Amino acid sequence: MITRTTFAGFGGQGVLLMGYILSHGAMHKGLNITYFPSYGAEMRGGTANCTVTVSDKKIASPVASNPDVLVAMNGPSLDKFEPTIIKGGLIFLNASLIPEAPSRTDVEYIQVPIVELAKEVGNARGANMVMIGTVCAKTGILSLEETIKGMQAAMKGKDKFFGANEKAIERGFAFAKDGR
Amino acid sequence: MPSEKMLMNGSHVVAEAAVRAGCRYYFGYPITPQNELPEYLSARMPEIGGTFIQGESEIASINMVLGASVAGGRAMTSSSSPGVSLKQEGISYMAGMELPGVIINMMRGGPGLGNIAPSAADYFQATRGGGHGDYRTPVLAPGGSQELADLTFVAFDIADKYRTPVMLLGDGLMGQVMEPVVFPDFINLEDLPKKDWILDGCKGREPRALFSLLLGQDGQLYKHNLHLQEKYDQITANELRWETKTQDEDEMIIVAYGTAARIAESAIEELRAEGLNVGLFRPITLWPYPMAALRELASKVSKVAVFELSMGQMVEDVVLSVGDRAEIHFYGLPGGIIPTPADVADFLRSASRGDGKVGRRIDV
Amino acid sequence: MSAEAAYKKIFGFPESLKDNPTHYCPGCGHSIAHRLVAECLDEMNLREETIGVPPVGCAVLAYNYFNFDMVEAPHGRALAVATGIKRVHPDKLVLTYQGDGDLAAIGTAETIHAANRGERISTIFINNAIYGMTGGQMAPTTTLGQNATTTPGGRDQRLHGNPIDISQMLAVSNGVVYVERCALTTIKQINRAKKAIKKSFRCQLDDLGFSLVELLSPCPTNWKISPKDAWKWVNEEMVKTYPLGVIKDITGYEDKK
Numbered sequence: 079m080i081t082r083t084t085f086a087g088f089g090g091q092g093v094l095l096m097g098y099i100l101s102h103g104a105m106h107k108g109l110n111i112t113y114f115p116s117y118g119a120e121m122r123g124g125t126a127n128c129t130v131t132v133s134d135k136k137i138a139s140p141v142a143s144n145p146d147v148l149v150a151m152n153g154p155s156l157d158k159f160e161p162t163i164i165k166g167g168l169i170f171l172n173a174s175l176i177p178e179a180p181s182r183t184d185v186e187y188i189q190v191p192i193v194e195l196a197k198e199v200g201n202a203r204g205a206n207m208v209m210i211g212t213v214c215a216k217t218g219i220l221s222l223e224e225t226i227k228g229m230q231a232a233m234k235g236k237d238k239f240f241g242a243n244e245k246a247i248e249r250g251f252a253f254a255k256d257g258r
Numbered sequence: 259m260p261s262e263k264m265l266m267n268g269s270h271v272v273a274e275a276a277v278r279a280g281c282r283y284y285f286g287y288p289i290t291p292q293n294e295l296p297e298y299l300s301a302r303m304p305e306i307g308g309t310f311i312q313g314e315s316e317i318a319s320i321n322m323v324l325g326a327s328v329a330g331g332r333a334m335t336s337s338s339s340p341g342v343s344l345k346q347e348g349i350s351y352m353a354g355m356e357l358p359g360v361i362i363n364m365m366r367g368g369p370g371l372g373n374i375a376p377s378a379a380d381y382f383q384a385t386r387g388g389g390h391g392d393y394r395t396p397v398l399a400p401g402g403s404q405e406l407a408d409l410t411f412v413a414f415d416i417a418d419k420y421r422t423p424v425m426l427l428g429d430g431l432m433g434q435v436m437e438p439v440v441f442p443d444f445i446n447l448e449d450l451p452k453k454d455w456i457l458d459g460c461k462g463r464e465p466r467a468l469f470s471l472l473l474g475q476d477g478q479l480y481k482h483n484l485h486l487q488e489k490y491d492q493i494t495a496n497e498l499r500w501e502t503k504t505q506d507e508d509e510m511i512i513v514a515y516g517t518a519a520r521i522a523e524s525a526i527e528e529l530r531a532e533g534l535n536v537g538l539f540r541p542i543t544l545w546p547y548p549m550a551a552l553r554e555l556a557s558k559v560s561k562v563a564v565f566e567l568s569m570g571q572m573v574e575d576v577v578l579s580v581g582d583r584a585e586i587h588f589y590g591l592p593g594g595i596i597p598t599p600a601d602v603a604d605f606l607r608s609a610s611r612g613d614g615k616v617g618r619r620i621d622v
Numbered sequence: 623m624s625a626e627a628a629y630k631k632i633f634g635f636p637e638s639l640k641d642n643p644t645h646y647c648p649g650c651g652h653s654i655a656h657r658l659v660a661e662c663l664d665e666m667n668l669r670e671e672t673i674g675v676p677p678v679g680c681a682v683l684a685y686n687y688f689n690f691d692m693v694e695a696p697h698g699r700a701l702a703v704a705t706g707i708k709r710v711h712p713d714k715l716v717l718t719y720q721g722d723g724d725l726a727a728i729g730t731a732e733t734i735h736a737a738n739r740g741e742r743i744s745t746i747f748i749n750n751a752i753y754g755m756t757g758g759q760m761a762p763t764t765t766l767g768q769n770a771t772t773t774p775g776g777r778d779q780r781l782h783g784n785p786i787d788i789s790q791m792l793a794v795s796n797g798v799v800y801v802e803r804c805a806l807t808t809i810k811q812i813n814r815a816k817k818a819i820k821k822s823f824r825c826q827l828d829d830l831g832f833s834l835v836e837l838l839s840p841c842p843t844n845w846k847i848s849p850k851d852a853w854k855w856v857n858e859e860m861v862k863t864y865p866l867g868v869i870k871d872i873t874g875y876e877d878k879k
């Protein structure tokens with residue numbers, strides 16, 4: 079099994095953190111991972127992206143030709159990465175910010191109203207947590223417990239956010255299950 | 259005991275590995291994409307009683323390494339391409355005076371400022387000496403984070419054993435990628451062989467002097483260069499490192515190092531599914547270059563493909579190794595972009611067909 | 623009276639600036655400094671007579687904004703490159719525009735020796751007490767206690783050395799005729815800075831010697847505070863290490879107040 083996921087959005091949307099959470103969760107589970115962030119000049123432009131590869135085998139390239147999964151947190155990221163996703167792949171959209179109708183017919187789109195869901199559980203700043211919850215649930219890479227573990231490892235030392243983030247991650251899992 | 263599995267970026271991996279390998283003196287000047295390395299050590303060195311100094315330049319930093327080394331410490335500096343150019347003077351003096359030290363180069367695109375995207379265009383500089391004079395620098399090229407850790411240990415050991423500067427040649431991508439890493443245990447500084455050439459005050463012994471100016475009328479410089487060459491021959495005999503991933507049915511092998519090798523390996527996996535069998539030869543020491551091993555492998559296949567993140571530097575060593583034992587095909591990408599396995603797969607398909615559509619055939 | 627005569631143009635976009643969107647962060651001093659240099663060149667009618675050397679630092683792309691001839695120099699070497707240019711074109715205005723790391727760390731030798739040779743060059747020195755471009759490492763000018771990514775817990779004199787006052791150091795040299803330090807964070811100081819830049823250009827045109835204008839400049843991004851707080855920090859804290867005013871002036875010019 080190998081899954082390559084690209085997370086992309088504005089700087090400040092917690093894009094890289096979602097990648098860390100997936101990476102830490104998968105590492106704790108005993109899987110191999112590589113995490114590759116965009117860096118430098120690209121980040122000055124206010125956009126951020128990272129690609130996380132998870133596999134039960136040794137991973138060769140941390141760079142993916144055609145990722146299996148895209149998590150698009152804003153419109154420009156969707157435009158940029160949508161064409162690169164493999165046929166039959168999954169595209170998660172931040173439906174709170176991306177109104178566009180999906181344009182490809184050979185991938186599955188999952189529109190997640192992350193801002194609304196985060197507010198619903200009283201963690202207005204936890205939209206990325208909702209998203210990573212839905213992503214882990216839908217792809218089946220991590221269980222709820224494993225995702226929470228990943229979050230705690232990725233945010234080591236920031237314990238005061240754990241409770242609220244757990245709720246948001248749970249909300250993401252619930253959305254994946256019920257579609258609402 | 260080795261460490262737990264830890265998730266860190268490549269720059270942090272080298273920094274932590276250096277500490278565990280006994281490095282207590284770090285000197286460097288900021289440059290992207292390796293700033294995480296000095297930043298990590300600026301906090302880590304004080305914790306373990308080591309020294310971190312942000313020098314005023316790369317020239318100052320490498321000469322601080324020279325000084326710490328002559329005084330007996332395990333010392334290191336790190337930079338990226340433009341900064342490594344400035345270190346060449348110091349490296350030449352260290353080679354001349356036979357001083358150990360580790361230089362990390364997380365390569366970026368050039369020439370000049372270029373940009374900060376990964377590149378592997380400093381192969382010539384690293385393997386051909388870089389600075390002036392008749393010397394060689396052992397060069398280690400890690401293929402991923404675990405090797406970044408392991409080879410950092412190796413770099414310090416080779417440096418001390420042969421009294422030579424050693425370069426660890428990574429790239430910007432490697433410095434940024436995070437992967438789980440298990441660190442070897444801390445070495446015990448007391449266990450390292452005593453150095454009988456260092457300067458620590460001449461109490462109870464004759465004063466020592468280290469220098470590279472050799473004016474002696476008796477052929478002093480000539481003899482010194484012969485002595486250096488003997489040492490380089492020993493390094494070539496003892497320290498060659500490479501990795502192969504081949505199968506009997508391979509019709510072709512691809513030669514690549516560092517990040518390029520990882521991308522190539524993924525391409526190979528893709529192609530096996532199509533029935534195109536390509537093996538991988540990954541040099542880990544770039545100087546000395548594992549020529550004999552490559553030559554032997556090349557004689558078993560009809561084609562040797564070379565993939566580099568430069569417009570063609572290592573390919574010259576491949577030509578020297580392989581000669582006309584196999585057809586040599588080259589594909590190089592200049593710095594500034596990050597190639598994907600699909601790009602390399604296209605090249606290998608083209609090389610297999612011999613249609614010259616991607617890359618080019620090298621006439622030997 | 624025609625409409626044209628009735629209205630006098632008192633404000634506009636300087637010809638010495640290109641109308642390109644800037645890459646500088648909000649609240650950054652570089653943009654103001656660029657504007658001042660451009661206005662001075664316009665007002666002295668020097669744009670077409672000027673050759674500029676930007677640094678390696680956040681202002682490395684200055685040629686995207688300055689509308690006159692420019693050449694990139696390697697990090698720290700601007701004044702050596704400028705020396706070469708000036709010796710070929712002694713009748714042109716040659717200026718360097720450099721950050722603190724560029725001018726006072728890696729380029730210290732080039733800076734001191736160009737100044738000491740009395741090169742007829744004007745240097746605009748942007749002191750933001752940090753390495754902006756590379757993401758907030760210690761600069762030679764970082765103040766004691768100031769946080770940088772390579773001075774965890776704040777700059778410590780014993781571990782990291784002292785903030786360098788390169789302007790004072792340069793003033794000692796006989797090749798240097800004029801050095802002034804201004805800030806980019808109050809209207810009064812910005813006006814002061816503009817006068818200083820003009821005076822520096824004049825020194826060069828009058829063949830007097832080397833001159834430098836140091837500008838204390840906020841870097842909200844790497845100080846990790848808001849633009850407003852960054853400006854305040856310059857006015858209240860940074861000036862304690864780098865007091866404002868004329869550091870050396872042997873031009874003999876009478877300042878028009």
Ligand SMILES: Cc1ncc(C[n+]2csc(CCOP(=O)(O)OP(=O)(O)O)c2C)c(N)n1
Nearest residue numbers: 289678679680697721722723724753754755
């Ligand atoms: C030889 C070399 N070393 C290091 C660098 C990386 N580098 C680019 S800009 C810079 C310092 C920037 O600081 P400063 O001069 O203060 O300018 P600022 O960005 O703060 O305006 C450094 C270290 C480089 N480009 N070349």
Ligand code: SF4
Nearest residue numbers: 646647650680754841
């Ligand atoms: S990093 Fe600092 S110096 Fe650079 S543009 Fe931003 S505010 Fe200005």
Ligand SMILES: [Mg+2]
Nearest residue numbers: 721722752754
């Ligand atoms: Mg600066």
